[in-house]
Amino acid sequence: MDTALARLRAKTDRELGILVDRQLHRSRELAGRGAYRDAARDFLSAKALLTVAEIPPAERARLETTMQEVRKTIELPLTAVA
Numbered sequence: 001m002d003t004a005l006a007r008l009r010a011k012t013d014r015e016l017g018i019l020v021d022r023q024l025h026r027s028r029e030l031a032g033r034g035a036y037r038d039a040a041r042d043f044l045s046a047k048a049l050l051t052v053a054e055i056p057p058a059e060r061a062r063l064e065t066t067m068q069e070v071r072k073t074i075e076l077p078l079t080a081v082a
Contacts, residue, residue, distance in 0.1 A: 009054070013053050013054045013055055014055075016049050016050075016052070016053035016055070017053055017055045017059055017063065019046075019049055020046045020049045020050050020063055021063060021066070023042045023043070023045050023046035023049070024042075024043070024046050024063070024066050024067060024070050026042050027039045027040075027042035027043040027046065027070050027074065028069075028070050028073060030042065031070070031073045031074050032073075036074055039070075039073075039074050040074050043067070043070055043071065043074055046067065047067065050063060050064070050067070
């Protein structure tokens with residue numbers, strides 16, 4: 001039983017990693033089109049998912065690097081408007 005649960009958790013974590021990557025990609029695309037509020041919403045969603053996913057360290061580091069790049073893209077226009 002524990003093995004089945006562990007496999008399910010591992011699969012869920014892999015899928016969460018994929019979802020985080022897609023959300024960050026979408027956020028970057030939205031920011032590029034000027035939809036900064038939508039981009040920020042997707043960014044925050046990806047950030048929340050990343051906190052609960054147990055992703056391997058190398059994948060987590062890649063996603064966190066991408067997250068930092070996307071955050072810079074979103075923050076600059078939002079602070080310019082304020």
